[in-house]
Amino acid sequence: MSHGPIDSPRDNCYSSVVTWCNSLVKVMILRIEKGSAVPISRQIGGQIATLCASGKLQPGERLPSVRELARELAVNQNTILRVYERLVHDGLLEMRHGQGTFVTDGARANSLVFHRQRLLEELRQLTRQGVALGLSSEQLHELLAEALDQLREIAPNLEETSQ
Amino acid sequence: MNDLAIEIHSVQKSFGKSEVLRGMSFQVERGQTFAFLGRNGEGKTTTIRMLLGLLNRDSGMLRVLGRDPAVEPLAVRAQVGYLAEDQTMYGWMRAGEILRFVAPFYPTWDHELALKYANDFEVPLQMKIKHLSKGQNVRLGLVLALAHRPELVILDDPALGLDPIMRKQFNRDLITHLQGEGRTVFYSSHLLYEVEPVADEVAILDEGRIVRQSGTEQLRADVKQITLPSDAILALNKKVKILDQRPDGNEVAITVEGAESVVEQLRCESVEHRVTDLNLDEIFEAYVMGQGAPEIGKFAGVAKS
Secondary structure (H helix, E strand, O other), rough: OOOOOOOOOOOOOOOOEEEEEEOOOOOOOEEEOOOOOOHHHHHHHHHHHHHHOOOOOOOOEEEHHHHHHHHHHOOOOHHHHHEEEEHHHHHOOOEOOEEEEEEEHHHHHHHHHHHHHHHHHHHHHHHHHHHOOOOOOHHHHHHHHHHHHHHHHOOOOHEEEEE | OOOOOEEEEOOOOOOOEEEEEEEEEEEOOOOEEEEEEEEOOOHHEEEEEEOOOOOOOOEEEEEEOOOOOOOOHHHHEEEEEEEEEOOOOOOOOOOHHHHHHHHHHHHOHHHEEEEHHHHHHOEEEEEEEEHHHHHHHHHHHHHHHHHHOOEEEEEEEOOOOOOOHHHHHHHHHHHHHOOOOOOOOEEEEHHHHHHOOHHOOOOOOOEEEEEEEEEEEHHHHOEEEEEEEEEHHHHOOOOOOOEEEEEOOOEEEEEEEEEHHHHHHHHOOOOOOOOOOOOOOHHHHHHHHHOOOOOOOOOOOOOOO
16 A cells, blocks of 8 residues: 555655764754655654654753754755744744754643644544545544554553653 | 846757757846756756856846856856866876966965865865765865855756765755855756755756746645546636646546645635645656646546656
8 A cells, every 4th residue: 555655765765864962952863854755844843843742852952053953964054944943933942042942841732732733634644545445433443542552562651651 | 236146037049950948047046055957968057058158148148146157257257166067177186286276267266265175075185186086076176166265156966976975965065165154056956855955946947948946945835746536627727737647547636836725726616635745856757747738627548658
């Protein structure tokens, strides 16, 4: 079954993993997939939001400057600036004049709003596939419950760590 | 001084009977990183040679930093840095020697800056040029292109022949030393997935014309594939620009410009549809290879050969 263009292997697509490491700045791993149907700004924004949601980026922590991150990821500075501005707008980051960009106190809660929309979109796609295959509403709910059960088996404290 | 680094309007150029540029128009703002995309043999290098005043146009208007390179080629070249596609340098010279050799050609050459770039780009100055790796060679070319502090830097397919690691390093140099210093970069390439992270703006050249110029991110947001029932295509506004369409059973997948308004329209008319994001390669392909719709709704299921 097709999973859309992102999963199909392309010879021109490779990923880049960056570990940002500095005594003053939080270690942050971002992975960029080139040639993806997901625009680069959305990839970076989504990953920073995930780091906030999972607590790997804590309130008050400073992110690399636009210049530093652009250089590290080899991505246009304007793109990074737009990502930061978007995350400031969404309440995940704040820019303190002359000091840099920091994770806000409300970052975790706000990142859930950010992710809710994305998850809904992905679930909608999956649901569409299920309906096309003739699954009923009950069967779809069963599948979701089964997926959750499988995850609980692998990671028994799944829900606690994400609280 | 206007805000345009490059201004091209209705430029035509033929070589004998072969018409290469057929009324090409585009503009590059100062400070932008501009990617010039096209298939091989579409006239990218011809355009670059015109920008440098090495080749004259048959007709049309062309300005580089406010000057006409056909009239003032030296004044233009003094303010432009150029990295050729197949940079050939004297192999017997050492890297450091070629820096001193090239310096007198440019009144504004800054030798300290040249040495600083050579150091930043890790170019071994003691080594003979013929012994440099491909990556070192490209970066030496970049030192030569930058040391006279040009306002505009023209790079003709710089990533050609570089491996992924070297390409990433090259993109970093470009971001730090060119974008970071506010220079205008005009960058031709056929490796679209390399262009996307770096370029502010892209232009697609096809059959001698620019078929689309747009901000990189805006292009991604604007051009999407929409799958809808075949008969619903008739309900679309006639003004919708369809770049490509592929029948798929009783559905059709269309690639459109202005995706947002098309989706809005389909939603208003309650037409069942799916929207797929496209990567830059797919968007490029839709523009240069796509089967557009001369008459909307008229597609008899003819497979693309």
